[in-house]
Amino acid sequence: MSKYDVVVCGGGIVGLSCALALARQRVNVCLLGPRKKPMANLGEQYHPRVYAISSASQLFLQELGVWSSIPAERIVPVESMEIHGDRDGMVVLDAWQAAQAELAWIMESGEIEQALFQAVQIFGVPWIDDKMQSYSPGQVVTEKGKTVQADLFIGADGARSPLRKAAALAHEAKPYGDTGLVLQLTTEKPHLNTAIQWFRPNGILAFLPLPDTRDGHQVSMVWSLRDEQAKVLQAMDPEQLAIELPRKLDEITQGRLGKVSVRSPLYGFPLTLEKAKMTAPGIALVGDAAHRVHPLAGQGLNLGLVDARVLCHILAQKEPFRSFGDLRVLERYQTERAEAILAMRLATDGLHKLFASPSSGPLAFLRNAGMDVVQRLPFVKQRLIAAASGL
Ligand SMILES: Cc1cc2nc3c(=O)[nH]c(=O)nc-3n(C[C@H](O)[C@H](O)[C@H](O)COP(=O)(O)OP(=O)(O)OC[C@H]3O[C@@H](n4cnc5c(N)ncnc54)[C@H](O)[C@@H]3O)c2cc1C
Known part of the structure; x- marks a missing residue:
């Protein structure tokens, strides 16, 4: 003993x-x-x-x-964060706005x-x-x-x-009824040390910047998606996923980082x-x-x-x-x-x-309008950056 x-x-x-x-x-x-x-x-x-x-x-x-x-x-180092709502709402947080070298x-x-x-x-x-x-x-x-x-x-x-x-x-x-899907992607355009996130009613997609590889620029995808939709992607064989996933991502990101391609297996975590x-x-x-x-x-x-x-x-x-x-x-x-x-x-x-909640109606308007208001308020942005730093 x-x-x-x-x-x-x-x-x-x-x-x-x-x-x-x-x-x-x-x-x-x-x-x-x-x-x-x-x-x-x-x-x-x-x-x-x-x-x-x-x-x-x-x-x-x-x-x-x-x-x-x-x-x-x-x-x-993440020098900037770009957060997109489900309409045109967007918030950009830059490390320099809080006199920091990086956000994370x-x-x-x-x-x-x-x-x-x-x-x-x-x-x-x-x-x-x-x-x-x-x-x-x-x-x-x-x-x-x-x-x-x-x-x-x-x-x-x-x-x-x-x-x-x-x-x-x-x-x-x-249980959220969502699965967190993760994999790495090669992207056509550089991420410029920016973490990008898209909020959608059926899920939240994030591209986190990773080091470039011989294949090109690289990001880690973290996509929390309704379980039923995640299962469809998880059931695909690698060849099918390599075609379908970039197409689905492109619909959300509107080609923000250019053409993307799958460079690793897909893993899922229940949330x-x-x-x-x-x-x-x-x-x-x-x-x-x-x-x-x-x-x-x-x-x-x-x-x-x-x-x-x-x-x-x-x-x-x-x-x-x-x-x-x-x-x-x-x-x-x-x-x-x-x-x-x-x-x-x-x-x-x-x-x-x-x-x-659904992408139409007053709540959808408010959440996107709210993002636009935050985008114009440097003081609120500094508070958000401080909260994300955990200090
Ligand atoms: C998709 C996704 C993305 C995420 N991204 C982020 C992020 O960007 N940043 C962030 O901060 N967090 C993130 N998280 C959360 C993060 O993954 C967890 O909070 C973190 O891994 C928890 O670590 P832990 O050491 O507490 O637990 P775990 O990593 O689960 O470790 C538990 C350990 O306990 C051991 N163990 C199990 N049973 C026993 C036993 N009977 N006796 C002894 N040992 C045992 C296991 O072997 C394991 O080593 C993410 C989570 C998900 C699902």
Whole structure:
């Protein structure tokens, strides 16, 4: 039987960050989860999962000492965002309007995982390559039958969080009935470090800038689409998809980046709005285990990284007579995160609802007129940029 101060269940980006932050604070921490070597340094291929990393997340990765290990040639700074409504409404946010060099950074999941994976090894964080199976206060038993004890178990085990379920923490989930489709495209025109998004009643399409390849300019497509329509695309064979997808995208983008062609397989993720009680004696949830939002603002991972930073900071500040699993300490974490998580939930869900209504009628007029008003108000734009930065 092993005993630690803290066990982090889950070796995704949020779990790795938590374990690394605690190891840097000299906490006796252990990782528990499947130990998969990250898919990184893929050359001309790009990892299917691509993230828009906010300034707050970038600062945290810098504090952890891993930002500089992510290869600079695989990171694209977003200098501008272009958001199109379903009529003529449009908002353009430029980094310079908020006196910033960039609004966010686009990078592959595998590159962040690789940097964190190496760092937890360098810090000698013990890693039990197994899965949490059952929980009772103060201990878990893994699938391979190992008993692990700790004062605090951090659930960083994703949206289905086996730890959350085993500890019976309250949880609500609402399926959007949308699937997030992702793949990479080659584009005829350069993206000029601009992230472009189109809101349509049946879905939200985003082109995120990626590094150029030998085939030409490259973007990552993130298209949240009604499940029925997504299934049609997912059922296509690669040859059919290569013809049909560019045609459908062209109808929406009106050739904004010229001719586009498919350069990777298509992946789909079911989209849900979820929230859980984030703490109980001896337990704290972080990342998707604690909350899930619509990816239209690209903020899910960013929320999880800030959870990790705040939780580790609060644990570092705890009174010496309190244990890591003391509910008084953990409630400080829940209180500090509540407002930002609620705000992101309301903003993303509200925008989704606003654009999910029919493309004619007063609401359609208002949402597009609203975008035009925002476009003319520099002060409002600065507030939007600050919110997206998470600072
Ligand atoms: C289409 C789409 C696009 C997105 N784009 C963005 C974006 O641009 N920016 C952004 O910030 N966010 C984005 N998100 C959200 C982001 O993907 C998630 O918020 C993020 O991946 C959550 O990370 P996590 O570490 O909490 O969970 P996960 O990445 O799900 O990691 C969970 C870990 O737990 C492990 N695990 C599972 N079961 C057990 C067990 N029993 N015991 C131990 N370990 C276990 C798993 O193996 C895994 O390693 C997007 C989401 C979607 C669907």
